[in-house]
Amino acid sequence: xxxxxxPKAAFFDFACCEGCQLTVLQxxxxxxxxLEHVDIVTWREVMTGESESYDVAFCExxxxxxxxVERIKKIRETAGILVTLGSCAGIGCHNAVRNKWPVEELLQxxxxxxxxxxxxxxxxxxxxxxxxxxxxxxxxxSLPEFVSVFKxxxxxxxxxxxxxxxxxxxxxxxYLCVYEKGMICLGPVTRxxxxxxxxxxxxxxxxxxxxxxxxxxxxxxxxxxxxxKLHPIMDAVADRHRPTLEQIRRRFAVxxxxxxxxxxxxxxxxx
Amino acid sequence: MAPLKQVVSxxxxxxxxxxxxKELPVIxxxxxxxxxxxxxxxxxxxxxxxVPDYVTTTLPPKKAFFQPSETLFTFTTDxxxxxxxxxxxxxxxxxxxxxxxxxxxxxxDLAYSQPPAEVRWPADRGxxxxxxxxxxxxxxxxCSSVGTCLTRQGCxxxxxxxxxxxxxxxxxxxxxxxxxKVRTWEPTEADIRDAEQWRERKVERMTAHLExxxxxxxxxxxxxxxxxxxxxxxxxxxxxxxxxxTCPACFCFDMHDEFDLSLKTGIRRRTWDSCxxxxxxxxxxxxxxxxxxxxxxxxxxxRKFLYLYRRLGRAYCTGCGRCSRACTADINLVDxxxxxIAHARKAADHA
Numbered sequence: 001x002x003x004x005x006x007p008k009a010a011f012f013d014f015a016c017c018e019g020c021q022l023t024v025l026q027x028x029x030x031x032x033x034x035l036e037h038v039d040i041v042t043w044r045e046v047m048t049g050e051s052e053s054y055d056v057a058f059c060e061x062x063x064x065x066x067x068x069v070e071r072i073k074k075i076r077e078t079a080g081i082l083v084t085l086g087s088c089a090g091i092g093c094h095n096a097v098r099n100k101w102p103v104e105e106l107l108q109x110x111x112x113x114x115x116x117x118x119x120x121x122x123x124x125x126x127x128x129x130x131x132x133x134x135x136x137x138x139x140x141x142s143l144p145e146f147v148s149v150f151k152x153x154x155x156x157x158x159x160x161x162x163x164x165x166x167x168x169x170x171x172x173x174x175y176l177c178v179y180e181k182g183m184i185c186l187g188p189v190t191r192x193x194x195x196x197x198x199x200x201x202x203x204x205x206x207x208x209x210x211x212x213x214x215x216x217x218x219x220x221x222x223x224x225x226x227x228x229k230l231h232p233i234m235d236a237v238a239d240r241h242r243p244t245l246e247q248i249r250r251r252f253a254v255x256x257x258x259x260x261x262x263x264x265x266x267x268x269x270x271x
Numbered sequence: 272m273a274p275l276k277q278v279v280s281x282x283x284x285x286x287x288x289x290x291x292x293k294e295l296p297v298i299x300x301x302x303x304x305x306x307x308x309x310x311x312x313x314x315x316x317x318x319x320x321x322v323p324d325y326v327t328t329t330l331p332p333k334k335a336f337f338q339p340s341e342t343l344f345t346f347t348t349d350x351x352x353x354x355x356x357x358x359x360x361x362x363x364x365x366x367x368x369x370x371x372x373x374x375x376x377x378x379x380d381l382a383y384s385q386p387p388a389e390v391r392w393p394a395d396r397g398x399x400x401x402x403x404x405x406x407x408x409x410x411x412x413x414c415s416s417v418g419t420c421l422t423r424q425g426c427x428x429x430x431x432x433x434x435x436x437x438x439x440x441x442x443x444x445x446x447x448x449x450x451x452k453v454r455t456w457e458p459t460e461a462d463i464r465d466a467e468q469w470r471e472r473k474v475e476r477m478t479a480h481l482e483x484x485x486x487x488x489x490x491x492x493x494x495x496x497x498x499x500x501x502x503x504x505x506x507x508x509x510x511x512x513x514x515x516x517t518c519p520a521c522f523c524f525d526m527h528d529e530f531d532l533s534l535k536t537g538i539r540r541r542t543w544d545s546c547x548x549x550x551x552x553x554x555x556x557x558x559x560x561x562x563x564x565x566x567x568x569x570x571x572x573x574r575k576f577l578y579l580y581r582r583l584g585r586a587y588c589t590g591c592g593r594c595s596r597a598c599t600a601d602i603n604l605v606d607x608x609x610x611x612i613a614h615a616r617k618a619a620d621h622a
Binding site for chain 2: 033036147154155168173179180181185188202215216219222223
């Protein structure tokens, strides 16, 4: 197949650590299989040169300045298909932590009186600015999911980001529940698709893929702060560090800041 | 007919597994490397890793036959597509299966034999020699409430701890062959009595009980009027599906196709599913006939204790307690079921 007949793909980054595009590079030899299907015309982290014309845009990062809004709108107009990579682009991630403070106050704190950034705005995911065709969530993205989404793009199939909690992948892998190790885990309300990578390595879920639809946050508040009849599982959690509501909020605030997460005690159960 | 009984020493049991491992993979409860004191069914690396007195495992042994996610067939995009079934062919030994889990396998045998009958499940079941072992309950076990305490269906050999080792009940020639590899003794009256006492002690030690038998629970659920209970339970429920994904009697799965990067070939994969998950009942047009969490909670109880009880003649609960142990929100099946029994009986009295 002559290369000109392949769709052109471009990678773009906004405010982020650029770890998601680095993750794509970790495909190594599989990357060559991808190149059978597309020509990569822009990818600053990987190659020199760029193109004004492309069919599929892979975009990572959050929108944090007026000029980012213009740039992503232009990308959206150019690309037939827009794919977001990672949680910065999908749910705002760490970038949106700063939204708790007014932009002017932050600029003053970080840069003093010098005007370095004149067009800063509250941080937001790409998904909040332009319509997006495909989303790969995660901090960073998971490679198997990236490849799966890539195949969906090529075959024109719709892709729904997994909407099941991480508990499903933990159980299907027969991992021990991290509650048993006395750890607080956001897995029961967090989207899976990561194949429970953190719990597989002995950590708990930190919620990097954002909340599942219809997440029962009231249950989470109750489970961690009010549980009376303790379970052996809950004993382990309670003995080591029964968290306060504020601590649970902070745990969520690492990744889940767009929109701001309301984590309150259920009205029927009192404070 | 009563099974042939032989006594094997504790060392003899390990020798038997060691002998089996010379020829076949042996899957059995072993301690988890990441957390001592917790066990899982795993392929033994050495016979010593087998833990005969384990209490429970996160996943039931059904995973030895139906992996949580497995490939059914490969396909090509040719017209017509070329399909090739993927099947397991390796024989294996599944050892250390408790009576409740034997009941779980039996429940799946029944469910998967209903039309349209499964092809793969019975084929995979035929690959295993199953060695059962009797157990002692923890606070979550309630097998005496659902009649699975003494299940022996589907096992080739069954072991009960006695003073001088294990009393082995031989159910099939395959079990006999396994046992014949090691030295055994004719059981004495004392051995038989030890095994009987073990079973009595097991029931005595059971602290969790359903306050009605499965037949009455089915009737009470059918009578309804329990909406407030489903609502209360749903308020606490995450819908994380752990109750289903750890259940030995749950058999629902989802299927999807995955292409290779060539986009010319692919696989059809099936994965365990859970009726508690939001998208379980999602159908074309984004319609969801159990959108509300309380509908899904109710469905779980109805499915386990009403629909399948009426259709297949048994509750689809083995009393293993895994759902309550695994629940990330501390919802206990026995407590909820007893609450509904109490409420429904009271309502019936006032009627």
